[in-house]
Amino acid sequence: MNGEVPFVPDERDRRLMLAVEGGLPLEVRPYHALAERLGWMPEEVFERLARLRSTGVIRRIAAAPNHYALGYVANGMSVWDVDDEYVDDIGRWLAEQGEVSHCYRRPRALPLWHYNLFAMFHARERVEVERAVASAAALLAARFPEAVRAHEVLFSSRILKKTGVRLHF
Amino acid sequence: MRERAPATLDDLDRRLLWALQDDLPLCELPFADLAERLGVSEEDVLQRLRRYLAEGIVTRFGPFFQVERLGGAFCLAAMAVPEERFEEVAALVGAFPQVAHNYRREHALNMWFVLAATRPEGIAETARAIEDAVSLPVWLFPKEREYFMRLRLRP
Numbered sequence: 028m029n030g031e032v033p034f035v036p037d038e039r040d041r042r043l044m045l046a047v048e049g050g051l052p053l054e055v056r057p058y059h060a061l062a063e064r065l066g067w068m069p070e071e072v073f074e075r076l077a078r079l080r081s082t083g084v085i086r087r088i089a090a091a092p093n094h095y096a097l098g099y100v101a102n103g104m105s106v107w108d109v110d111d112e113y114v115d116d117i118g119r120w121l122a123e124q125g126e127v128s129h130c131y132r133r134p135r136a137l138p139l140w141h142y143n144l145f146a147m148f149h150a151r152e153r154v155e156v157e158r159a160v161a162s163a164a165a166l167l168a169a170r171f172p173e174a175v176r177a178h179e180v181l182f183s184s185r186i187l188k189k190t191g192v193r194l195h196f
Numbered sequence: 197m198r199e200r201a202p203a204t205l206d207d208l209d210r211r212l213l214w215a216l217q218d219d220l221p222l223c224e225l226p227f228a229d230l231a232e233r234l235g236v237s238e239e240d241v242l243q244r245l246r247r248y249l250a251e252g253i254v255t256r257f258g259p260f261f262q263v264e265r266l267g268g269a270f271c272l273a274a275m276a277v278p279e280e281r282f283e284e285v286a287a288l289v290g291a292f293p294q295v296a297h298n299y300r301r302e303h304a305l306n307m308w309f310v311l312a313a314t315r316p317e318g319i320a321e322t323a324r325a326i327e328d329a330v331s332l333p334v335w336l337f338p339k340e341r342e343y344f345m346r347l348r349l350r351p
Contacts, residue, residue: 028198033267
C-alpha cells in the first residue's frame with residue numbers, strides 16, 4: 028500500500044498488543060487495568076500505546092459497531108469495470124460520496140471477474156443503496172464518458188464472521 | 197452471526213454509539229470527557245458499552261490495528277461455494293484466525309472474506325491452506341490502491 032518502513036514491535040509491544048486485541052478492559056481506568064493485567068507500570072502502557080498510535084500501528088481506539096444492529100442493514104459492495112486510464116480519478120470521486128465507506132482499486136481476475144474498482148455503500152435499506160449507486164453511475168457516465176464499462180452491486184445477506192484483525196506473533 | 201433486527205436504542209444510546217466511534221484518548225480517565233459531554237457518569241458509559249458488546253451492537257471495543265504497518269497485509273478474497281456446502285465451508289473458513297471478516301454476498305462468488313497476516317507471504321499461504329481445507333479455489337483481490345474515507349455510522 029505504501030513504501031513506509033514497517034514498525035518492528037519488540038517483545039513487550041507484542042505482549043501489549045496481544046493483551047488488547049480482544050478489547051480494552053471495560054473499566055473507568057482501562058489502561059491501568061491493562062497494566063495490572065500485564066504486571067507493568069501504567070506509564071509503560073501509555074508510552075507504548077502512544078508510540079504504536081503515532082507510528083500508525085494503531086489507527087484508533089474505538090468501538091467497532093455492528094452495522095446491522097445500528098440499522099445499516101443494507102451493505103452493498105459496488106464493483107466497477109473502469110478503463111485503467113481513469114480508474115484513479117473515478118476511485119477518488121467515489122470515495123467522496125457520502126454513502127461510501129471504503130474504495131479500493133484491485134486487480135481483475137479474468138475471465139471470471141472483470142471489475143477493478145470496489146466501493147462499499149451503506150444504507151438503511153437496499154433500495155437506498157441501489158439509488159445511490161445508480162446516481163453515482165449516472166454522474167460518472169456524464170463526467171467520464173465511456174470510462175465505466177460495467178458495474179454491479181453485491182449485497183451482503185449475512186455476516187458469517189466479524190472479529191476484526193487477529194494478531195499472530 | 198445472522199442478519200439481525202436493528203437494536204432498540206434510546207437517545208443516549210445513539211449519542212454514545214456515535215461518540216464511541218471516535219478515538220479514545222490515552223489518559224488515566226479516558227471516558228471522563230465523553231461522560232461529561234453526554235451528562236452521565238463514566239460508570240453509565242461503561243455499563244452501556246458492556247451491554248452493546250453483550251448484545252452484539254458493538255462487536256469490539258479497543259485498538260484498530262493497521263497490520264500493514266507491522267509488515268503484514270490484508271487481502272480481500274472470494275469463493276464460489278456450492279449452496280449445499282455453504283454452512284460447512286463457512287465454518288471451515290471461519291475457523292482460520294487469519295480470516296477477519298466473512299460475508300455472504302449474492303453473486304456466483306458468494307463468499308467474500310478478508311485475510312489478515314503479519315507477513316506478506318501469509319496471505320498466499322493462508323489462501324492455499326483454505327483451498328486445501330475446503331477443496332475450492334480461493335480468488336485473491338489484493339488492494340492496489342486505497343481511496344480513503346472513513347464512514348462513521350449514525351445510529
